Amino acid sequence: MADYPQLLHTVLDTPEVRQLAEFYRLLLGLQYRPGDEPSADGDDGVDWLVLTDAHGNRKVAFQQVDRLERTTWPRPDVPMQMHLDLTVPDRETLEIQHRRAIDLGAELLLDRTDDPDEPLYVYADPAGHPFCIFVA
Template sequence: MAYPQLLHTVLDTTDVRGLAEFYREFLGLQYRPGDEPPLDGPDDEDWLVLVGEDGRRRLAFQLVDRLEPTTWPEHDVPMQLHVDYTVPDVAELERHRDRALALGARLVLDRTDNPDEPLYVLADPAGHPFCIFVA
């Protein structure tokens, strides 16, 4: 039996190019051929895809009129989905937290005092939460 395979994860956003640029820089991805920013003219894309060096799709972004960011850890607006990223050690954890913040992320939770699994929960510029932790 052939099972379904994950193609990519799609994130809703009110700023498709802006959120794609955040993840392109943060994760070292590249645009799917044809999705690169235009050299001239308007950039009014409502759907973009980022791929890895191997050309496999990783993340996609779709335009929505309105996006209500999660209020997690409060439950007024549930998280619904988040992505976990790992790094090899605490030094890399700190480095990538700083990179994410410089790219426009917001720190939601600092759990680096946990010796078993230090981690940060951040929110991307659209408000989607993601975790970085030491594997």
């Protein structure tokens, strides 16, 4: 039996590391890896952060870049390149999470909640990375 590489976490580039980490921490109910918490003075100047689940498993990381071109999806000028799929169990929860995402700073790119088989919303996070929340 072969040993396969294991996915540690997904890394998102961003010009604002702490801001994007906070967005996903609040959206997904994650926590900072020990040592990655915000500094007391609020000026931590970090270029790399990791979020984990309640068991300490790494879920998503954030890496500083000087410039990030936002996707223009659904126009093809700047493709998505990658996106995160997030699921909820039912339409009621979809609407609750939709409001939370918008309140946290997500930009709605597509509303496909009229689809009877797979209602979904597509957003851009504050750095412009696309992600979906849908009923599955």
